[in-house]
Amino acid sequence: MRTLVLNAGYEPLAVVSFRRALMLVLNQKATVLEQNEAQKVHSANGAFELPSVILLSRYVRVPGGRLIPVSRRGVLRRDMHRCAYCQRPANTIDHVQPKSRGGADSWENLVACCLRCNNKKGDKTLAEIGWSLSFTPRMPHGTSWMVRGADHAEPEWQNYLAA
Ligand SMILES: [Zn+2]
Structure with a gap:
């Protein structure tokens, strides 16, 4: 209670x-x-x-300016469990700028991503693979966060x- x-x-x-x-x-x-x-x-x-x-x-x-710590669960929740690239249901998260290439673990660099897109994208940047994001990832706000x-x-x- x-x-x-x-x-x-x-x-x-x-x-x-x-x-x-x-x-x-x-x-x-x-x-x-x-x-x-x-x-x-x-x-x-x-x-x-x-x-x-x-x-x-x-x-x-x-x-x-209270900061909300970034988490896998939080990113999936913010993006409503929809893949940022194909809009299908997503259970994984992707570093937009790959981690291996200096991408940060941040609200701005993490998006929900389906397994298929995640495997396809691998260590490539969006420019290299020719994909784009339909939104700008940000730290969420609002009471429930x-x-x-x-x-x-x-x-x-x-x-x-x-x-
Ligand atoms: Zn996808």
Whole structure:
């Protein structure tokens, strides 16, 4: 059971365990916006419904320009598991500028790629093989990327996750 934490300005900030969420509420650092009525915790002070979404009472400053670490899973998700070259379902990733030729492990240089295209492309550059990309690979943005754990959203969170 997890809880979505909203900053005082209602922006999604983090996903935490309900225990941590409950502590924030009990210490009056946050208020409950949504709760999961099906589940209750019992303590010496009575029963609590598990908070599903909480709002921080004070605004937390978030350091600007948070970077999202690149990963194979992340690249496939960003490209919706579609091959960047032929649009067919993709399970592998390709270095646009081959790694063996100085290509970086970066959001800008990695794309989802089907096995067939991956084998065909091998160590060639796009210019050498005569292929092109229909989009410019970039670091993804939006709440579901910025807030760890928000990509698997609980139903009660939907109204609070903008992107
Ligand atoms: Zn392909």
